Amino acid sequence: MKKQVPYIATTEDDLHEMLGEIGVKDLDELFGAIPDKFRLTGDLTLPPPVAGLDLPLSEIELRKYMGHLSARNSHSYTSFLGAGCYHHYVPSIVDLFTVLPQFFTPYTPYKPETNQGTLQAMYEYQTMMCRLTGLEVSNASLYDGATAMVEAAKMASRLTGRTEIVISGAVHPEYRQVLETYFRYGEWRLVEVGIEGGKTHMGELADRVGDQTAAVIVQSPNFFGILEDMERAAEAAHTHEALFMYLVVEALSLALINPAEFGADIVAGEAQSFGTHMSFGGPHLGFINCYGKHKSKLPGRIVTRTEDAEGRPAYMLWGAAREQHISRSRATSNICTNHALNALAASVYLSWYGSEGLKELADIHNVQMAHYAYERLGRIPGYEPAFPGEEIFNEFTLNCPHEGGALNRKLLDHSIIGGLDVGRFYPEHAHKVLFCVTEKTGKDGIDGLADILKYLNKKGLG
Amino acid sequence: MENRSVKLIFEESKGGRAAYTLPKPAMEQKDLLGKYRRKELNLPQVSERQIAGHYQNLAELNFSPYSEMDPLGSCTMKYNPPLMESLAAQEGLLDIHPYQDESTVQGTLEVMYYLDLYLREITGMAGFTLQPSAGAHGESTGIMIGGAYFRRKGERRSKILAPDSAHGTNPASVTNLGFDYEQVNSNEKGWVDLADLEARMTEDVAIFMLTNPNTYGLFDPHIEDIAHIIHAKGGLLYYDGANLNAIMGKCRPGDLGFDIVHVNLHKTFATPHAMGGPGAGPTGVVEKLTDYLPVPVVERDGDRYRLNYDLANSIGRVKAFYGNISVLEKAYAYILMLGPEGLRKVSETAVLHANYMQEVLKKRGFEFPYGDQHCMHECVMKYENVDSLGQLLSEYFKKLQATIHFPQPNFYMIEPTETETKESLDGYIEAMAEVDRAIKDPLAMEELEKGEIYTPIRKVNTKKGMAKPCLTW
Numbered sequence: 037m038k039k040q041v042p043y044i045a046t047t048e049d050d051l052h053e054m055l056g057e058i059g060v061k062d063l064d065e066l067f068g069a070i071p072d073k074f075r076l077t078g079d080l081t082l083p084p085p086v087a088g089l090d091l092p093l094s095e096i097e098l099r100k101y102m103g104h105l106s107a108r109n110s111h112s113y114t115s116f117l118g119a120g121c122y123h124h125y126v127p128s129i130v131d132l133f134t135v136l137p138q139f140f141t142p143y144t145p146y147k148p149e150t151n152q153g154t155l156q157a158m159y160e161y162q163t164m165m166c167r168l169t170g171l172e173v174s175n176a177s178l179y180d181g182a183t184a185m186v187e188a189a190k191m192a193s194r195l196t197g198r199t200e201i202v203i204s205g206a207v208h209p210e211y212r213q214v215l216e217t218y219f220r221y222g223e224w225r226l227v228e229v230g231i232e233g234g235k236t237h238m239g240e241l242a243d244r245v246g247d248q249t250a251a252v253i254v255q256s257p258n259f260f261g262i263l264e265d266m267e268r269a270a271e272a273a274h275t276h277e278a279l280f281m282y283l284v285v286e287a288l289s290l291a292l293i294n295p296a297e298f299g300a301d302i303v304a305g306e307a308q309s310f311g312t313h314m315s316f317g318g319p320h321l322g323f324i325n326c327y328g329k330h331k332s333k334l335p336g337r338i339v340t341r342t343e344d345a346e347g348r349p350a351y352m353l354w355g356a357a358r359e360q361h362i363s364r365s366r367a368t369s370n371i372c373t374n375h376a377l378n379a380l381a382a383s384v385y386l387s388w389y390g391s392e393g394l395k396e397l398a399d400i401h402n403v404q405m406a407h408y409a410y411e412r413l414g415r416i417p418g419y420e421p422a423f424p425g426e427e428i429f430n431e432f433t434l435n436c437p438h439e440g441g442a443l444n445r446k447l448l449d450h451s452i453i454g455g456l457d458v459g460r461f462y463p464e465h466a467h468k469v470l471f472c473v474t475e476k477t478g479k480d481g482i483d484g485l486a487d488i489l490k491y492l493n494k495k496g497l498g
Numbered sequence: 499m500e501n502r503s504v505k506l507i508f509e510e511s512k513g514g515r516a517a518y519t520l521p522k523p524a525m526e527q528k529d530l531l532g533k534y535r536r537k538e539l540n541l542p543q544v545s546e547r548q549i550a551g552h553y554q555n556l557a558e559l560n561f562s563p564y565s566e567m568d569p570l571g572s573c574t575m576k577y578n579p580p581l582m583e584s585l586a587a588q589e590g591l592l593d594i595h596p597y598q599d600e601s602t603v604q605g606t607l608e609v610m611y612y613l614d615l616y617l618r619e620i621t622g623m624a625g626f627t628l629q630p631s632a633g634a635h636g637e638s639t640g641i642m643i644g645g646a647y648f649r650r651k652g653e654r655r656s657k658i659l660a661p662d663s664a665h666g667t668n669p670a671s672v673t674n675l676g677f678d679y680e681q682v683n684s685n686e687k688g689w690v691d692l693a694d695l696e697a698r699m700t701e702d703v704a705i706f707m708l709t710n711p712n713t714y715g716l717f718d719p720h721i722e723d724i725a726h727i728i729h730a731k732g733g734l735l736y737y738d739g740a741n742l743n744a745i746m747g748k749c750r751p752g753d754l755g756f757d758i759v760h761v762n763l764h765k766t767f768a769t770p771h772a773m774g775g776p777g778a779g780p781t782g783v784v785e786k787l788t789d790y791l792p793v794p795v796v797e798r799d800g801d802r803y804r805l806n807y808d809l810a811n812s813i814g815r816v817k818a819f820y821g822n823i824s825v826l827e828k829a830y831a832y833i834l835m836l837g838p839e840g841l842r843k844v845s846e847t848a849v850l851h852a853n854y855m856q857e858v859l860k861k862r863g864f865e866f867p868y869g870d871q872h873c874m875h876e877c878v879m880k881y882e883n884v885d886s887l888g889q890l891l892s893e894y895f896k897k898l899q900a901t902i903h904f905p906q907p908n909f910y911m912i913e914p915t916e917t918e919t920k921e922s923l924d925g926y927i928e929a930m931a932e933v934d935r936a937i938k939d940p941l942a943m944e945e946l947e948k949g950e951i952y953t954p955i956r957k958v959n960t961k962k963g964m965a966k967p968c969l970t971w
Contacts, residue, residue: 159970
């Protein structure tokens with residue numbers, strides 16, 4: 037018997053029966069529309085990744101090979117990297133539900149009657165996000181923080197009829213790069229505001245906002261880990277009737293800080309911290325929240341509660357006229373695929389922590405721990421706070437006696453993944469390192485790093 | 499009927515309940531962030547037992563493609579192997595940070611390197627970016643690459659074309675990047691109207707976006723002429739890879755004359771749709787455009803993999819970090835598992851199944867406007883009461899409905915995929931025939947309505963839902 041291809045159940049008998057029903061003699065006839073000259077005659081060439089491991093692989097071979105790949109990544113080191121991707125603990129129950137077939141296999145819930153589970157979960161997610169940001173409407177996820185910020189900037193432009201975006205230079209550099217990439221197409225003006233002492237230069241920001249500004253974008257905590265004066269930024273935006281976009285990259289900060297209290301019109305960003313693994317940078321969880329009056333321009337899917345023909349509570353997608361499958365060239369965005377499974381993870385995560393747990397996690401295991409580390413590491417000779425006196429959440433920047441990259445390579449020898457070499461994005465700050473501390477770092481992790489840094493002071497990097 | 503609605507998690511909340519555990523404080527607490535602290539926070543307070551029950555009950559309100567065939571046209575709802583889920587869930591792949599030193603992430607970089615290589619071979623492209631998170635994101639990326647290419651050549655091209663049968667994302671991607679969108683007509687065969695294309699294809703046009711096979715499930719046999727028309731005017735031909743599942747190992751977009759290709763890993767390469775995502779939309783280009791790809795791209799240097807940020811004309815970045823890595827890993831594993839012969843078999847079987855359904859349904863009296871041609875991996879049926887058809891199939895037969903009202907009103911677009919058995923195709927056909935009978939015969943409808951209802955709710959009042967949005971609890 038000819039060997040079946042994995043995941044295909046059609047037997048030789050089925051094949052002949054179906055060909056007979058169709059009235060063709062062989063499979064080739066079904067591909068008759070492809071001009072002969074383009075038809076492949078041989079197999080595709082897919083070289084084995086490892087000598088001798090020829091395709092196709094059995095499940096056993098595949099597991100062994102992918103197991104090797106996983107083992108080649110260093111994942112059990114103590115890590116001090118943050119900068120837009122955070123090593124928070126993911127509770128077991130989150131990982132249970134993201135692999136449940138009823139959640140990971142279905143399509144977008146266009147047909148409400150057969151997707152009530154998805155729709156209700158997204159409705160609950162929207163509610164939790166709004167409670168965290170203090171705003172009124174949330175979409176049901178976007179790709180990631182950077183693309184969510186771009187979508188939110190376009191939304192602000194649609195709402196104001198203006199085409200200028202004022203953005204702080206202390207916004208995550210990769211986010212700004214994505215915005216620059218997209219805004220080379222169309223009639224946009226990007227204004228970048230300088231940094232002073234690790235924070236957005238608010239005086240300059242106020243000067244640069246004008247009557248053509250659609251949105252002012254400031255991130256807090258910013259790229260250097262510092263909490264910005266968001267009220268001042270909001271005021272600058274509102275003076276010119278521009279919208280203030282409060283950008284959140286470390287979503288756990290929402291546990292303690294409510295953007296609505298600082299004048300946010302739009303809260304956009306990244307919620308990977310809520311139950312999504314780092315996975316080398318994706319998939320993560322982009323989000324946009326806004327006020328109800330702006331909802332018709334909000335990109336991405338939104339779920340509404342309604343009822344069925346018998347008056348029972350039911351959920352469905354709202355405002356399809358905003359979306360590409362209905363409005364095509366007039367849609368508010370081209371978004372179709374989103375990150376619903378990550379939104380589900382966030383809901384399970386937020387339910388698991390609840391109000392009290394999330395505050396405890398943020399406060400005791402992130403803020404307090406980061407302050408301990410800030411102080412402890414900042415006291416080591418040669419190390420000092422780069423921006424002293426500024427408020428931080430769970431990240432802080434230190435001036436270091438070594439160039440960041442060289443220091444980090446040395447720390448790897450001691451099974452420590454150091455903080456981010458700030459010089460990677462800001463060449464003028466080659467001796468600054470951005471450290472992140474979370475509940476996974478622990479006091480022992482911090483003390484361990486302090487000991488190694490002292491040891492390296494004595495021994496040198498050589 | 500049993501009431502299967504599930505209370506909101508907020509309705510289960512009670513002060514004093516909690517599911518979380520955290521380590522004891524390791525040090526004395528200070529009063530920090532005083533002036534920033536929020537006034538209140540109101541998240542559900544529930545036990546872990548309640549969370550388990552809540553999400554389990556919600557899960558049961560979903561029809562899963564695991565229990566029923568899901569023939570959504572243009573969505574390629576094939577079987578998502580649990581193997582790939584568990585491989586991608588290994589700690590060494592999940593718990594790594596995008597800014598870790600390259601020497602500590604060689605395993606993941608190998609996945610990216612080989613997936614890129616395989617996608618090049620499958621599509622006939624010269625280079626790929628793995629950054630795009632979805633098909634539409636790939637479209638944006640491809641359009642930006644095209645835009646940058648013409649800008650560098652000093653050409654001002656403001657228009658992008660696509661046929662009337664294109665997915666909604668095509669025109670949306672075009673206008674959202676500031677290009678003008680123009681629609682090209684299809685002819686009575688469902689193919690691109692060549693005369694119309696020729697008339698519209700001026701030196702103002704940057705790109706023609708085409709799905710082939712198209713959304714009628716038809717392979718456009720004049721693809722060589724189409725490519726010629728576009729290239730003669732200096733334009734670029736874009737391949738919307740939504741329907742790649744029909745042609746793997748049979749022909750390659752690059753050989754057909756396409757210059758830019760996006761691939762939906764969550765369709766063709768069996769990564770799950772996950773209620774809407776995450777997916778991934780790697781985007782490939784021909785040689786002359788490889789310099790324009792987003793950075794970084796993965797390269798191999800001897801036995802080390804590295805990220806290369808240095809591409810002469812790169813458009814920049816289209817997302818933070820490098821892509822939806824877990825999704826890439828699943829697709830990579832799928833390709834390794836199937837190999838060249840398996841991939842060809844996938845496409846052959848998908849096409850066989852769609853043609854079988856088209857022929858049998860035709861014989862049962864259903865109308866297929868393009869049924870005089872062999873379809874590819876999907877077929878389109880025209881049906882007057884298409885809403886009722888879908889609704890009744892779900893309510894009384896627990897069937898997932900196909901794509902409706904696309905590419906035209908009253909169309910029912912069936913894509914059975916290769917992973918279904920002949921028995922499930924036959925079962926679906928039987929259910930369609932029964933529903934059709936009921937729609938046309940009141941007595942049969944009466945009989946049908948005596949049956950068990952499988953949907954947890956009845957038809958949703960969409961009119962009310964649209965008019966009176968209630969978007970949070």
